[in-house]
Amino acid sequence: MTSDDQRGGYRGLPRLAGYVFLPLGFLARFPLAMFTVGVTLLVAWARDSYGEGGIASGALGLGSAIGAPLVGALADRYGQRVVVQVVGVFNGLVMLGLVGLVKIDSHLGFILLLSFLIGFSAPQVGPLARARWIALVQAQHGAPGADRTLAAAMGWESMADELTFVFGPVAVGAAALVWGEYSPLIVAAVVTFIFVSWFANHRTVEAVKPNGIARALRTPMKKLFNPRVSVPVFGMLSVGMVFGAMLTAVTAFAGERGNVADAGFLYGAMGIGSALTALATAALPSRFWLPWRWVAGAAIVLMGSLFLPMVHSVPALLITMFCIGLGVGPALVSIFAVASYTAPTDRVTVVMTLMSSGLVAGTAVSAPIAGALADASGYSHAFWVVTGAATLILFSGLWTSKIVPRPR
Numbered sequence: 001m002t003s004d005d006q007r008g009g010y011r012g013l014p015r016l017a018g019y020v021f022l023p024l025g026f027l028a029r030f031p032l033a034m035f036t037v038g039v040t041l042l043v044a045w046a047r048d049s050y051g052e053g054g055i056a057s058g059a060l061g062l063g064s065a066i067g068a069p070l071v072g073a074l075a076d077r078y079g080q081r082v083v084v085q086v087v088g089v090f091n092g093l094v095m096l097g098l099v100g101l102v103k104i105d106s107h108l109g110f111i112l113l114l115s116f117l118i119g120f121s122a123p124q125v126g127p128l129a130r131a132r133w134i135a136l137v138q139a140q141h142g143a144p145g146a147d148r149t150l151a152a153a154m155g156w157e158s159m160a161d162e163l164t165f166v167f168g169p170v171a172v173g174a175a176a177l178v179w180g181e182y183s184p185l186i187v188a189a190v191v192t193f194i195f196v197s198w199f200a201n202h203r204t205v206e207a208v209k210p211n212g213i214a215r216a217l218r219t220p221m222k223k224l225f226n227p228r229v230s231v232p233v234f235g236m237l238s239v240g241m242v243f244g245a246m247l248t249a250v251t252a253f254a255g256e257r258g259n260v261a262d263a264g265f266l267y268g269a270m271g272i273g274s275a276l277t278a279l280a281t282a283a284l285p286s287r288f289w290l291p292w293r294w295v296a297g298a299a300i301v302l303m304g305s306l307f308l309p310m311v312h313s314v315p316a317l318l319i320t321m322f323c324i325g326l327g328v329g330p331a332l333v334s335i336f337a338v339a340s341y342t343a344p345t346d347r348v349t350v351v352m353t354l355m356s357s358g359l360v361a362g363t364a365v366s367a368p369i370a371g372a373l374a375d376a377s378g379y380s381h382a383f384w385v386v387t388g389a390a391t392l393i394l395f396s397g398l399w400t401s402k403i404v405p406r407p408r
Contacts, residue, residue, distance in 0.1 A: 012149045013156060016136045017204050021129075026160045028199035029125040031188040033168020035095060036060065036363070037247060037264055038184035039115050041172060044251055045181045045260050046102045054248045054371020059112040061244065061364030063119030065357045071124045072353030075131075079210040080349075081200050084123050088196035091121040092189040099185050119360060123196045127352030128208075130157050134340060134348050135207040154340060158278040158333040165243075165271040173264030208349065227403050228342040229351060233358045235294065235335045235396035239328065240362020241389035242301060245370040246270065246321070247363070249308070249382035252374035253317065269318045273325025274332065281333040290341075291404055294334040294397035300327025302390040308383035324386075331393055338404060362389070 013022065039060050044053025075083045098114040133153035140149075172184040247267055254263040281293065304324035311317045336355060343351035366389055370382040 013153060016149070016153075017132070018202075021202055021204055022156070024195065024199055024202060025125060025129045025157070026163065027191065028123070028195040029129075029160065030164050030168060030171075030195070031091075031095075031192045032122055032125070033164040034172055034184055034188035034191070035118055035122075036360070037169045037172045037267065038188060039098070039118065040247060040251060040367070041176065041260055041263060042099075042102055042181055042185065043111060043115075044255070046105075047108070049375065050248065050252050050255065051368070051371040051375045052108060053251065054244075054367040054369075054374075056112060056115045057244060057248065057367040057371075058364040059115040060119035061240070061360045061362065061367065063116035064122055065119075065361030065364060067120035067122065068124050068127070068353040068357030068360070069350060071122075072127065072350040075124075075128060075208070075353075076349045077210060079205070080128055080132075080208055081205050084125075084128065084200035085197060087121045088123045088192055088200065091118065091123060091196075092192040094118050094121060095185045095189040095192070099182050103182065122360070123192070123199075124353050124356055125196065125199055126157060126161055127356040128349065129160075129199075130154065130336065130340070130352045131349040132204045132207050133157065135209075136204065139207065150340070151337065154337050155279055155281055155333055158281075158329070158336060159275050161278075161332065163271070163275050165268075165274070167268070167271075169247075169264035169267040169271070171264070173262060176264070227399075229339070229354075231396055231400050231403065232335050232339040232342065233351075233354050235331075235393060235400065236339075236355045236358035237362040237365070238389050238392035238396055239332060239335070240359040241366035241392065242305075242324075242328070242362070242386055243359070244363030244365070244367035245382065245385035245389055246324075248367045248370035249374060249379050249386065250317070250321075252371075252379035252382055256379060257314075266314070266317060266321070270321040270325040270328065273322040274329040275325075277326050277329030278333050279329075281330040289401075289406055290334045290338050291397055291401035293330050294338070294400060295394060297327040297329065297331030297334065298390060298394035298397050300324070301331065302327075302387065302394055305383070305387040305390045308386060309380040311380075311383075331397070334397075338400060342404070 040053045040057040043056040044050050071087055094114055094117045101111055137150045175183040175187050250266050251260060251263040254260050301324050304320055307320050311320055339351055339355050366385050370385040374382040
């Protein structure tokens, strides 16, 4: 694929969805990055425990793992408009509720319950936007350039994901420094009320038709557990493990230097590198097979992670995390692209939300482990969890190369 072809693919996106949809999808998913980081920082700060902050992050991830496929299935059956509106309002209210509980120093169990509900009710803007792009491209019925348009759409969405994970933590850190540690979740709730509702009612919602009860049952859910679907989901879960362990370890790193709120700024370095390569990945030639892009990205993450336990200064951490991000970008784009090709056509939204839930559920696995290690032995030991997760990304990419056919 030439660079001219790919630019044509990107130029085709506004024609399909409208110019407003591109920034709208970015803003509507912004709260996800804010509450993922904001919950961890708020609980760790208020309760003076990185372990409890990691557990809260894990509860949020577990909620997303359970809730995201449910949101996807409901959207497939009843349409995105009503489902996104309902979960968006509920999600914003739960965020405000968690702020209230932390303010009154409530029992940890109640805090974990609301953290779980925040993840459970996340509006899943990213996967739902991908489902809209897939439907819009498929509606072209094999028009010339459809493949590169879809590749460009997946690249754009991955870049949007990464930019939110760059600026989300930065926004959390800035809000916490200016207005206090409670403010990030309040800001995230307000953004959810405004932009998620707008996303729910954008005209692109008409592209993804509700299946209805009969059609929704056409491809049984158990069919989604075959390796063509489950391996990409596992790969995305492994990426989530990198994110969860990295966030917790970086929070401990910042805390040992006297200001937990700095973690948001530090964590953003990985997202900057990832956003750059996520957008550039779509310009790679088609002969560079998707599973090998996945493996190459994972190898960069793994090699970079080996340096993390040896990092003891802010500049060194920023450089190392930026380099790791350069591998995260192509891995994310490639994993989503593989899933878009292997998903059953009447279960695309479910598969996309499974991918998203895998990403967040990975934090439920790694964040508590990294938090416990940080409390017991310091941040350098917590960074080894990132290395373990990177190994799993590499393993799943190699596995995918065995089950996804090469293009002819």
